[in-house]
Amino acid sequence: MAHSSIETVNTTGDKLLPILSVLLVIAGISAFYLLETYNWYVRSLVLVFSISVGIAVELYSASGRNFIAFAKDSYHEIYKVVWPTRKEAIQTTIVVFGFVLLMAIYLWISDKTIEWIIFSLILG
Missing domain, CATH: 1.20.5 (Single alpha-helices involved in coiled-coils or other helix-helix interfaces)
Incomplete structure (x- = not known):
């Protein structure tokens, strides 16, 4: 079930989304260490939230959609294994x-x- 007929058009937004996702993860890690006066669970919540948003942003990009399509195809290939x-x-x-x-x-x-x-x- 390969999707070889899919055409993707890379726009500027698709090129900026991976950069934004990396910046969100970096911001979350930085916030974890900069908010040292807060409790560990507040800092951890900020970290998990920023990493989750970064992953969501990356999955929304063209490379993320390609990854999701690849993962689905790989999952379907498991059933073909003897x-x-x-x-x-x-x-x-x-x-x-x-x-x-x-x-x-x-x-x-x-x-x-x-x-x-x-x-x-x-x-x-």
């Missing part, structure tokens, strides 16, 4: 563990061979 059965998952896990064990043995033998070559043959 998950392995329990038997397939166990078999795959056994193969992976077997391969890891074989590689560990191979690397151990290689390491001991190189060690033997260096210390016994070269260094005496």
